[in-house]
Structures are given as C-alpha cells and as structure tokens.
Amino acid sequence: MKQSKETMVAPTETTIRPTLHHVTFKTTRLHEMIDWYSKVVGVDVNFRFPGGAFTSNDRANHRIAFLAAPGLNDDAEKVGHAGLHHTAFEYESFDDLMSSYARLKGLGIEPDVCFNHGVTTSLYYADPDGNLVELQVDDFADWDRSSEWMRAARQFAADPIGVFFDADLVLAAHEDGVPFDQTREHSYAGKYPPKSTPNLHLPQ
Numbered sequence: 001m002k003q004s005k006e007t008m009v010a011p012t013e014t015t016i017r018p019t020l021h022h023v024t025f026k027t028t029r030l031h032e033m034i035d036w037y038s039k040v041v042g043v044d045v046n047f048r049f050p051g052g053a054f055t056s057n058d059r060a061n062h063r064i065a066f067l068a069a070p071g072l073n074d075d076a077e078k079v080g081h082a083g084l085h086h087t088a089f090e091y092e093s094f095d096d097l098m099s100s101y102a103r104l105k106g107l108g109i110e111p112d113v114c115f116n117h118g119v120t121t122s123l124y125y126a127d128p129d130g131n132l133v134e135l136q137v138d139d140f141a142d143w144d145r146s147s148e149w150m151r152a153a154r155q156f157a158a159d160p161i162g163v164f165f166d167a168d169l170v171l172a173a174h175e176d177g178v179p180f181d182q183t184r185e186h187s188y189a190g191k192y193p194p195k196s197t198p199n200l201h202l203p204q
C-alpha cells in the first residue's frame with residue numbers, strides 16, 4: 001500500500017548514529033556462560049528459553065544474549081580464525097576496576113592478559129567459550145581527552161597496542177594508596193612487568 005505523503009520518511013544524507021546495544025554469542029554452554037557473565041559483569045537473566053537467554057547488567061532489556069541452538073560445535077581453531085576478538089566493559093573508576101579484579105580472583109577468575117593501552121587500563125578474561133572480555137577504565141577518565149590523545153599522540157602511534165602489566169603489582173600499589181595517575185604512568189612505562197607470558201588469544 002502506498003504511504004501518504006505526510007507519513008513518508010524523508011531521505012537524509014546524514015548518517016544517524018545508533019547506540020551499540022548488545023552482543024549475542026552462539027554457545028554450547030548456556031548455563032556456564034550465564035553464570036560466568038553474572039559473576040564477571042553482573043548480568044541478570046531477563047528471559048531464558050531452551051534455545052538461549054537474554055541478559056543485561058543495566059536497564060536495557062538485553063546486553064549479552066546467548067543462542068544455544070542445536071547443531072552448534074565448539075571451534076577448536078577459534079584463536080586462528082577471523083572474527084570477534086573481545087567485547088569490553090568500562091568501569092567508572094580505577095578503584096572499581098581493581099576491586100573487581102580482587103573480587104574475581106577470589107572466585108578463581110583471573111585475566112589472561114593485562115594491558116595499559118595508553119588510553120585504557122585493561123584486564124582481559126576468557127569466558128567459558130574462550131571469548132575474551134575486557135574490563136577497562138579510561139586512563140584519562142575523560143573520553144574526549146583519551147580520544148584526542150589516541151588521534152594525536154606520537155607515543156600511541158609508535159605503539160598502538162601498549163604495555164603488559166601484572167595486575168597483582170598494580171593492585172598492591174593501589175592498595176598502598178598510589179594515585180591512579182601515577183599507577184597508570186608506571187604501568188605504561190613497564191614498571192609492573194607480568195610474571196608469566198600473557199595469552200593474547202591470537203595466533204603465535
């Protein structure tokens with residue numbers, strides 16, 4: 001049926017920018033995945049059915065969804081295959097990030113790699129399916145400033161990946177009262193080197 005002129009949507013040259021809303025994983029471990037995301041980022045299940053679940057850790061009806069369709073198989077070559085590398089969650093403060101690190105460590109959940117990217121301080125955890133989840137805080141506590149630094153800083157251009165750090169050493173410094181400004185400067189300078197080889201979940 002032809003729409004009347006009044007109700008037709010006018011074409012626009014402008015790209016209206018929608019907000020990123022959710023991620024959906026295919027999984028063979030529905031229960032374990034819900035449990036893990038609940039522990040790590042605090043999702044609650046808004047709806048669950050035999051074929052999946054919709055979970056969220058804020059007001060959105062779902063942020064992390066799971067599809068557990070019959071016929072799915074684990075990908076033993078996931079690390080070497082193209083596709084999603086990680087999803088990321090941001091804390092409002094460095095203290096929130098580090099207290100979450102300590103809480104998760106108490107549950108036996110530890111990161112595979114920790115980076116100071118220059119723009120963020122980031123801990124990467126592998127979920128039960130081997131998808132990485134980055135827990136991060138902005139190094140500038142200001143998206144405008146960190147974005148500008150990313151665009152303009154020679155230091156970032158010279159090394160857009162960043163510097164590994166040991167989360168226990170950073171936690172100890174934080175607990176000793178070292179301010180975040182100083183901790184992030186030190187971790188970016190490589191003063192908290194990791195004890196073991198970080199697992200980047202990328203081909204060697």
Ligand SMILES: [Fe+2]
Nearest residue numbers: 086087088134
């Ligand atoms: Fe990231």
